[in-house]
Amino acid sequence: MTRHAADPAIDGTGYGMLSVASILAESATRAPDRVALYFRGEALSYGELWSQTRAYAGALRELGIGRGDRVAVLIPNVPDFARVYYAVLALGAIVVPIHLLFKANEIEYVLRDSGADLVVAASSSLAEALPAARDAAVDLVTVLAPPPVVYVPAAKTAANASPATPATIATNAAGSGATPPVAAALGTEPPSIRRLEDLAGAAVPIARHEPVRPMDAATILYTSGTTGTPKGSVGSHLAIVEQVHNSLIDSLDILPDDVIFGGLPLFHTFGQTAVLNTGFRRGAAIILLPKFDAAEAIELMVLHRATVFEGVPTMYIALIEAAAARVEARPPLRFAVSGGAALPVAVLEKFAETFGAEVHEGYGLTETSSTVSVNSRYEKTRPGTVGRPLWGVEVAVAEPEVEGRIELLPDAGAVGEIVVRGYNVFNGYLGRPDASADAVVDGWLRTGDLGTLSADGFITIVDRKKDLIVRNGYNVYPTEVEAVLARHAAVSMVAVFGVPDDVHGQEVHAAVVTRVGETVEPNDLIAFACERMAAYKFPRVVHFVTELPLGPSGKVLKRVLTERFAAAV
Template sequence: MHGLPEGGEPLTAPEPAAPEDVAVILYTSGTTGRPKGALLTHLNIVLNASVCAHDLLRLNGDDVVLGCLPLFHSYGQTCAMNTTLRAGATLVLMPRFSGAGALELLAAEGVSVFMGVPTMYHALVEAAAQAGSAARPALRAAVSGGAALPVAVLERFEAAFTTRVLEGYGLTETSPVATFNQPEFGLRPGTVGHPVWGVEIGVADAAVEDAVVLLADGEVGEVVVRGHNVFAGYLDDPEATAAAVVDGWFRTGDLGVRDEDGFLSIVDRKKDLVIRGGFNIYPREVEEVLVRHPAVSEVAVIGVPDETRGEEICAVVVQRAGTETVTEQELIDWSKERLGRHKYPRIVRFTEALPLGPTGKVLKRALTAGSA
């Protein structure tokens, strides 16, 4: 046991905590910048876990959840661990994720609910294809979050595992769950569903930074959130807190659009936006198209400096095994037929693997830095 801080005394009884007291400090993933410590309160944590357990997943004591997400991250800690404990279900932990290892655990432990990020879904689909149908467990539900799940990957997973994928949306600062594809509203692949209980979602003018100006449905803007899930601020960073929480709304830094039925779709991160010759290009739209090419296993689209157009579109591609004869020009021509003339990538680079952070999210800043 580690020693107590200097002058500290051991507690002789539980210390009461108020709902607004800070429960944990969880660091943001740092996908687009330096990680920041998000202060999450007891109210944030308890309500988010309760909503996930009872409203969204309807977990019970018979459920078995596979926890292959790091517990230092809000997705792994709140959605997997706290939610499972809140429902009295069983949590199976996996120290390091691999598609083959997860597939083996799913079957061996009788897992009924899988929670993962998009790269994990891709790995499971690949592992299932190699293992054959006998190794595929009977999942009741699968939950995807942490980043946008390409619809093509969702379709492949649902076909391989004969279950539905429920995609949600949130950030460390929102405890994390803010929206979810909830069956009572209908499921719509490619969207992140509706706000969860007690939470409001809006789409605001991204160009106005000192106020939240909400836009009408159908318009693309910055996703803003308010409700019991919004954090208490950033650790020792009042300036970042003031910039993030404006007019009572948390500004997510994500661009999104809400349709007339209330479904929210995430377009992309504001910082990932590529501006090519004055046109705004959303990398996710390009990725959704490219990942459907039979030779493409994974893809990340970034902007690289260009003297003429400011930025050029670059697709970094991981090829499927056995497709090594496919050329960069073939992928460029293929995407040109399926995307607008200003959207298709002019540059394609092949790589053996995309750089991932500890939570399994693609680190686009590492790709961009390598292309500078």
């Protein structure tokens, strides 16, 4: 067989260019006066936002940031997230969003693992970000901090001492309190921290965004680390842009006049792709809320006449609860989108009844940039499923216990591991070829989720493989039990999980948050479930809790519940 010499016209390199930054740049060119963001009672147009972004990019360029560099970002859901996100991408650099609740050691890990060249941190994150950047030897600039930006170490602010001057920052990104002083470990001299706003004011704005190749890295998003050390999932410009286009063409009829509620954290793939990039590509307006609060969310959606809501199940539950305590007007929602975790059908139905908007449930992962499937606006929604795969994305069901190869299950409706292939699959885990090879086998991404695929292509997620409960040798899928308990009138939120048991292998437990003003006995809930499912499935133990532990994307951390209640047995 004749071997062909490498040729960029053949091997996929080529000369084509594609940048996520063009999403904002193009909308600013086509509709500069259209509202891009609503925040704290103000409206920011696309033209204004792109102009500010170009200035930020000019400042970052003068700091030495260019193509392929990695910029870590710790900014809440405020306009500066969009400015910094698109400024970094406009330079051909890579965005590394970091969870806002990370502590200094966790931030330091991400900085080192990603090879970050710069950190841009909101003033509200400086107490953790500064020591992390110092220890990782990474330069840092801040946003949202009122000048002068000088911090007095904690050692200098004893209980009886007079307030230091200049004072530590007194307002954070959300405008809701004081920023803690930087740890005394930073030294006795207050560090000088440059404000990106000041640097942008003095910089020459970029004229246009830098061209990059479609498969070049755009983002490095860190997995939650629920099964070990967090890994950096590398997403390409192609995956993000094509995901946006497919959503707009085949799945969600978002219009330029739509107003989207942006309460999803923008450091997470769901918020970045489904809200920020998709909304901006259409030229729609986005309402930003730094920290989700259901009552405030309703007020903002009514004020700005929101037409699209996107959130995770815990947000839907909170909105239903908040609406029950209010008699004010409802926002004119056309539809809603749910993802991040399974949405109980009872919650879906109650939201539709309360807000008059059909909910379209979807499914995705960090490694799929972010969506795999969704119940399309263009066909009848099938509650209890996560819809059909997006165009160009193929989904199959594989034997979950087979390692090292993919063994597809031939029968429609068979329960197995969901596997995915398509343009949306990530480039791999940064610096972890072995982990990448374990995740992508025979060209298929192993999701770790158990589910079924109907004959007409609808996907039903049963549960995570790691959350499966095996009681007396029988498989119990927590989401199935949760869907039943969620229909009880007294239940607001519920999580079902397994606890090790000497007799049964694992016992089925449920953690329940009750609705405001409602009371119920554990045995009543157990009996409620017992009447509605097989004997091996219903929970034998019910715990009442005030709240459920949540991860970065709003998913319930069942491992935390297992650890907590296993220790109490």
